[in-house]
Amino acid sequence: MEKMKVRDVMTEDVIWVDKSTSLEHILYLMEKNDITKIPVLDDEKLIGVVTDGEIVEKLGSIRKRDVNPAHLHATSVMVREFDTVTPDTPVKEILKTVGLPGLTMLPVVENDKLVGVVTKADLLPMVKDERPVKEIMTKNVLSVAPDDRVIHARRLIIENNIARLPVVEEGEVLGIIAEMDIARAFANLKRSIPYRHQKHHLEEMLVRDSMKTPAIVGDPEMSIKDAAKKMANENVGCLPIVKDDRIEGIVTRTDVIKTIG
Numbered sequence: 104m105e106k107m108k109v110r111d112v113m114t115e116d117v118i119w120v121d122k123s124t125s126l127e128h129i130l131y132l133m134e135k136n137d138i139t140k141i142p143v144l145d146d147e148k149l150i151g152v153v154t155d156g157e158i159v160e161k162l163g164s165i166r167k168r169d170v171n172p173a174h175l176h177a178t179s180v181m182v183r184e185f186d187t188v189t190p191d192t193p194v195k196e197i198l199k200t201v202g203l204p205g206l207t208m209l210p211v212v213e214n215d216k217l218v219g220v221v222t223k224a225d226l227l228p229m230v231k232d233e234r235p236v237k238e239i240m241t242k243n244v245l246s247v248a249p250d251d252r253v254i255h256a257r258r259l260i261i262e263n264n265i266a267r268l269p270v271v272e273e274g275e276v277l278g279i280i281a282e283m284d285i286a287r288a289f290a291n292l293k294r295s296i297p298y299r300h301q302k303h304h305l306e307e308m309l310v311r312d313s314m315k316t317p318a319i320v321g322d323p324e325m326s327i328k329d330a331a332k333k334m335a336n337e338n339v340g341c342l343p344i345v346k347d348d349r350i351e352g353i354v355t356r357t358d359v360i361k362t363i364g
Contacts, residue, residue: 109197110190112226113211113219119144120153126161126175129153130290137338139266139283140208142217143177149210149217151181155266155282159257162289163305172290187212188221194229197221198364202357204264223356224338230331232362237323239362240344240352246271247280249311253288256280256310266340270314274349278314281340288313320345321354331359 119142120129129141139155157180185206190213197209211219246269247256256268260282267281288308296304321330321342330342334356344352
């Protein structure tokens with residue numbers, strides 16, 4: 104691990120978009136490739152990163168009249184300030200930043216060209232901890248109910264600086280709602296509902312209509328290493344930890360990555 108460099112873990116086959124790419128197409132790419140961040144290039148130069156959070160922020164704005172996915176472009180929904188790394192950056196430098204505020208995808212730049220990205224998913228194979236996952240899980244789980252409003256779920260996500268929430272009813276985990284699910288729900292609403300009715304529909308949207316089901320869950324006794332492997336294989340950002348069909352805690356990619364080294 105001491106000698107590992109970014110080039111050893113980065114994803115080289117990067118999905119990127121041009122600055123003029125429509126949000127409609129960006130949402131299609133995100134869904135097709137099961138990703139939540141996409142670098143934006145202008146003449147081969149990295150100028151920003153589209154994120155699920157920025158999309159939700161833009162589409163959730165009722166004040167702006169023509170906020171339609173077909174009329175918005177990459178530059179409207181991208182983060183313009185972000186850190187980058189090089190292929191020779193030591194991996195241990197990246198590990199120090201995991202869990203801190205900021206972009207969860209690090210663009211890898213060499214000679215002003217985007218050559219890869221590093222995400223938390225890229226770091227999961229490095230998790231080797233054999234302790235039971237119950238030792239690092241969060242026990243006080245923030246959750247929403249299926250009949251809660253989507254705008255309530257979004258508020259919890261923003262206020263607590265998290266990316267997703269388990270959907271729980273009487274202790275049972277029914278699904279997960281993430282920023283990406285909210286972005287899709289908002290985009291569908293903007294496409295299909297006339298502007299004058301959008302505010303009402305936005306306020307009435309229910310979690311059950313936007314959540315992902317079934318939730319991929321873990322067991323309190325599974326090892327941290329196996330939890331990381333499961334998150335990698337299923338491409339999920341968290342595992343609600345369940346015992347006897349009831350939620351006992353939650354573990355995220357950040358939690359397991361923090362055990363590296």
